Amino acid sequence: MHGSTPGGIEPVPHMRGRIIAHMARGIERPAVPINRELQHVLVINGSKAASRLLGEAIQARCGRQVEMALTLAQAVTLLADKRRKFYAAVVGLELQDAKGTRIVEFALEQGLPTIVLTGSWQEETRRSIFSYPIFDYFVKSKLGIEDVCQALNRIPLNNSTKVLVVDDSVAARDFQIAFLTAHRFHVLFAANGAEALQLLAEHPDTTLVITDNEMPLMDGITLTTRIRETRGRDELAIIGVAAKGSPATAVRFLKHGASDFLAKPFEKEEFYCRIYNCIGSIEHARAITKAAFTDPLTEMANRLAFFTQAPAIFSAAKISGEALAVAMLDIDFFKKVNDTHGHAAGDEVLRQVAALAKECLKGTGVVARFGGEEFCVICRGMNRATAWRIFDQLRGVVEASSMEYEGQTIRVTLSIGVALTPLGSLDETINHADQLLYEAKNGGRNRVVMTHSPDESGNGEEG
Numbered sequence: 001m002h003g004s005t006p007g008g009i010e011p012v013p014h015m016r017g018r019i020i021a022h023m024a025r026g027i028e029r030p031a032v033p034i035n036r037e038l039q040h041v042l043v044i045n046g047s048k049a050a051s052r053l054l055g056e057a058i059q060a061r062c063g064r065q066v067e068m069a070l071t072l073a074q075a076v077t078l079l080a081d082k083r084r085k086f087y088a089a090v091v092g093l094e095l096q097d098a099k100g101t102r103i104v105e106f107a108l109e110q111g112l113p114t115i116v117l118t119g120s121w122q123e124e125t126r127r128s129i130f131s132y133p134i135f136d137y138f139v140k141s142k143l144g145i146e147d148v149c150q151a152l153n154r155i156p157l158n159n160s161t162k163v164l165v166v167d168d169s170v171a172a173r174d175f176q177i178a179f180l181t182a183h184r185f186h187v188l189f190a191a192n193g194a195e196a197l198q199l200l201a202e203h204p205d206t207t208l209v210i211t212d213n214e215m216p217l218m219d220g221i222t223l224t225t226r227i228r229e230t231r232g233r234d235e236l237a238i239i240g241v242a243a244k245g246s247p248a249t250a251v252r253f254l255k256h257g258a259s260d261f262l263a264k265p266f267e268k269e270e271f272y273c274r275i276y277n278c279i280g281s282i283e284h285a286r287a288i289t290k291a292a293f294t295d296p297l298t299e300m301a302n303r304l305a306f307f308t309q310a311p312a313i314f315s316a317a318k319i320s321g322e323a324l325a326v327a328m329l330d331i332d333f334f335k336k337v338n339d340t341h342g343h344a345a346g347d348e349v350l351r352q353v354a355a356l357a358k359e360c361l362k363g364t365g366v367v368a369r370f371g372g373e374e375f376c377v378i379c380r381g382m383n384r385a386t387a388w389r390i391f392d393q394l395r396g397v398v399e400a401s402s403m404e405y406e407g408q409t410i411r412v413t414l415s416i417g418v419a420l421t422p423l424g425s426l427d428e429t430i431n432h433a434d435q436l437l438y439e440a441k442n443g444g445r446n447r448v449v450m451t452h453s454p455d456e457s458g459n460g461e462e463g
C-alpha cells in the first residue's frame, strides 16, 4: 500500500521541482519564517473597484498594508521597490498582460504564499489552479473576501504550527510535506513510529501528527496508541492514513485514538480540509483551557489554575520534607484607590502589581490572583532566608513604584503573610498564610510576616 500512489493526484512537473527527491530521515523542515516587518499584502487584480474593496477588507481585518497592481508590469515595479516588504499575494486571473495562470506562476516565483481569486467555480479552472502549490483559491464574492482575510491571517499562525508527517515511503511523505510547505507549516517528518515518538519528545508543542500505518519498527496504529497514553485528543490531533479499501484500518485508527482518517489517494483539498478541522479543534481547546486558567485582568494564573497545580507541589514537599512557602498577598487600602481614582485606575493598579509580582517571583512556583486585590503564591524548595529576601524585595518594589494612570500618580503598598511549613493540608497552610497576612495588616501594613520561628516571641519580622 505504501510507496506506489503517493498522496493521490499526480504531481505536476513544476511542483516536483519543489520536492527534494531524497531526504535524511527524522529531521525538521522549519516553515519559511514570516518576518514581522513583512506587513504588506500584494493584490494583483484587473478590476480596480474589486481590488479596492478587497484592499479595505484586508486592512481592516488583517491589519496589513495593501499594495495594488492592475497588471503584471505594475506588480513587477512594486516588487522591485525594496522599501516595501510583502508576505503574501492575492491574485486574480486573466490580466491584460498576463493571460491564464501566468500571474499565479509569477507570484509563486517571488516566493510569496499565493491566494487565487477566480471569477467562477469551474472544475477545469480548479484543477488547473490547484496544480500549482498555491495557498488557496476562492471565488470572487463577498464570502470570498472573508475567506481571503481568514487565509491571510492563517499564514503567520501556520508558521508556528508544527505538523509531524510519519511515513516510510519517501515519495508519499514528500507529497504531504509539499502540501504542508505550501501552507507555510513548520513541518517535521519521520520514517516510522519509533522516530516519530522521539521527535514528539523533542517537540512537545506539535499540534498534528499525520501517520501512515504500515511502517517498519512501529506501525501507525501502535504509534497512535502510544501517543494517546500521554497526550489527550484536545492536546494533539492525529490523522491516520491508509489505502482506500481498507476500512478496517480506518476503524482501528479511530478506535485507538486518531482524530480523523485519510484514505489514499486523496484530493489536495480533502487533505487541507481535514488538517484544518483537526488543527482548528486543537486551537479551540487550547484557547478554552487558557481562558479557564487565566485571570483576564492581570493575565496571571487564576484560582482554578492555582488549585490545579498547587496540590501536587504541596504533596511532593510533604513527602520529600523539602522546604515550602505558601504566601498570601494583599494590596493595602485598595478600596481607597477605587474610591479616589475610579475603578479603571484600580484595574490598572492590579495589573501593575501583578506584573511586579510575576517578575519578582519568576521561576519560584505558582503565582495566582485569588480575587479582588488578593494573590496567592506557592513556592517549592523555598527556605526561610530565601522567602524573606524575595517577598520583602517584592514588598519594597511595590512601595517604591509610582503607577501612572491618565495623568494621576498612584502609590500603593503590599502586605504579605508567608507560611513556611506545610501543615496538614494545603487549605490549612493557606489559612495559616492568611492569618499571618492579617498580622501584617494589624501590624501597620506594608510588611511581610512569616511563620514565627520557635525562638521568636513577637509579631514576625519588620517590613
Ligand SMILES: [Mg+2]
Binding pocket: 001, 002, 003, 167, 168, 169, 212, 213, 214, 215
Ligand atoms: Mg507505509
